[in-house]
Amino acid sequence: MTTVAPPTTTFDSLNPATGEVVGTHPIHDAEHVRAVVGRARTEAAWWESLGFRGRKERLVLWQKHVVRHMDQLTDVVHRENGKPHGDAALEITLAVDHLHWAATHAEKVLRRRSVAPGLLMANQAASVAYRPLGVIGVIGPWNYPVFTPMGSIAYALAAGNAVVFKPSEHTPGVGEWLARSFLEAIGRPVLQVVTGYAETGNALCTAGVGKLAFTGSPATARRVMAACAETLTPVLMEAGGKDAMIVDEDADVAAAADAAIWGAASNAGQTCAGVERVYVHERVYDAFLDELTATAKTLRAEPGGQLGPITMPSQIDIIKRHIDDALARGGRAVVGGPDSVGERFVQPTVLVDVPDDSTAITEETFGPTVTVTKVRDMDEAVAKANGTDYGLGSTVFGKARAVETAERLRAGMTAINGILSFAGVPALPFGGVGESGFGRIHGPDGLKEFTYAHAIARQRFKSKLPMTSFRRTEKDEQRAGKLVNAIYGRGNKA
Known part of the structure; x- marks a missing residue:
């Protein structure tokens, strides 16, 4: 040894x-x-x-x-x-x-x-x-x-x-x-x-x-x-990711807001598949934002609070930079803001009216912040959600179009009417595309990820068409051609 x-x-x-x-x-x-x-x-x-x-x-x-x-x-x-x-x-x-x-x-x-x-x-x-x-x-x-x-x-x-x-x-x-x-x-x-x-x-x-x-x-x-x-x-x-949540007009707004703040602020926002962007149908936008802000205002990041500290000190500057950029570009903080960023703890921050090219939208923040954007319909919501180089997790709240919307998202995983549920199901693969990486953990895919496939072909009886032998004749080749045509060529037209 x-x-x-x-x-x-x-x-x-x-x-x-x-x-x-x-x-x-x-x-x-x-x-x-x-x-x-x-x-x-x-x-x-x-x-x-x-x-x-x-x-x-x-x-x-x-x-x-x-x-x-x-x-x-x-x-x-x-x-x-x-x-x-x-x-x-x-x-x-x-x-x-x-x-x-x-x-x-x-x-x-x-x-x-x-x-x-x-x-x-x-x-x-x-x-x-x-x-x-x-x-x-x-x-x-x-x-x-x-x-x-x-x-x-x-x-x-x-x-x-x-x-x-x-x-x-x-x-x-x-x-x-x-x-x-x-x-x-x-x-x-x-x-x-x-x-x-x-x-x-x-x-x-x-x-x-x-x-x-x-x-x-x-x-x-x-x-x-x-x-x-x-x-x-x-x-x-x-x-990592810059994961989006989509809220449709027929969603359970209270449940969606509860999931959004959990996805954005749990673990002090330090969740690769958490919620950093929310796109809400215009018909329920105001109701959703009211629910979200009401809950966010009750949360505290402090010793003994619901949220812990920012684990990696260098992340503090990134969080502050993203908040400052959102506000400098015309966004508003309806909860929190620049003063929410402390030496070790960051209080929940909800940003609205943030332009799509702000770093608060384009880069992973990894803090208890979230942007909320009003959209006309699900087409706009999907386009904005997919408008990133990341593609890890995603969330959809809705009823009639929820599955259809989920299937249009460019992401490795999607939770419908729940938050991060895909991570808790052992049989489901976990992983992303694009800047979020490649390969999968969890489930059958996760088991196979740490193996190599070993194929075995064992001859049970000799073939009547010895195609892998130098004893092959022209007649054998003709018969093989006829067999291929009979199996795969019938009904095919050029």
Whole structure:
């Protein structure tokens, strides 16, 4: 087994609400990361040898271990990320549900299955199975430090891979807790963690993992892809969003407004698939805005409040810049505004009359702000919702045209008359298009994402048309031509 030397430098994780030190963690260098990946290869061979049922048994043991010690993990998330305990517990609950789904569905999705060989290859028995890639590298975010990376970790493990997880430098204790809990439950380090800054993440990209799953900004995603390209390491990218909600004239306005403020302000607005733009039919615009502003005014971002702090300090300037740009371009703040942006906390802000070219509309804000725009009809709403390079999540509230409207949106996921419901359904894939990335976690697609397809064609009997042999005759070729014409050419006209 590979010996992993201890690192020589450390860094502190801080409570974003107070600035107090939560914990001290090692900065792992490239040599250490390579050693961890080497050890993971050994663990991957053992893990794969267990088969689907052996892995399922162990993943369920881990699932139960996490549930039994959920209060511990909730507290770590609260202290490192800053979100309220209730929100942290909800995040962990969803992650446990996904872990259970992946563990119990992997065999059905990935096991070898027969496929039809086609008429020309009728002498073949054809089958396909999905086999693990070996070691999966996961670079996780700080905003949902359990739920988001577990969308890769749980599915990669269920598919038969070992995992090396590099958590955000803002939430390293969460990553260490997950790896430690796995070891306590299973007794083997099939899930390992490395901590540090960008250099540690870059080392994981180039350490020879079978695939790298990343969640973060589009700018960082490009750097990760460039690093992985050096070793032709495939990548899965979830790179943020500027998600829209559409509210039709026949929508339940109160429910839509409640969902909009939750999507915009929960987790202090630090949700990649949250709501940052709302397009409301002109016939219900005023009623919707009244409901939205009434609720927004009751929310407070403060210690012990409904909203926690902004976890990453540099995001404060981005939020302020977007609010200032919206107001400078003629927009109005009906709730909050520039004064809502504090040193650590940002109060909910609702912006209206914001032009389409404002950064509050075009760039990801990642704060508890939302723009509300009046539209004539659903055609205009869809056009504006799709008018972005992002394409992660989306939401539609309405009745008669809700499904039709949802199907017209350029997005990886859509919730109808609910908020973020697609993320909570384990069988549904999660991921985006465009600047929001590519690849999918969750569901059957998420399991297959961490595998490669292995096809087998087995000859059952000799073909009467030996087309793949130098013994093939001109007569064989003529017969093959006649067969193709008989099967596929009849009724076809030039």
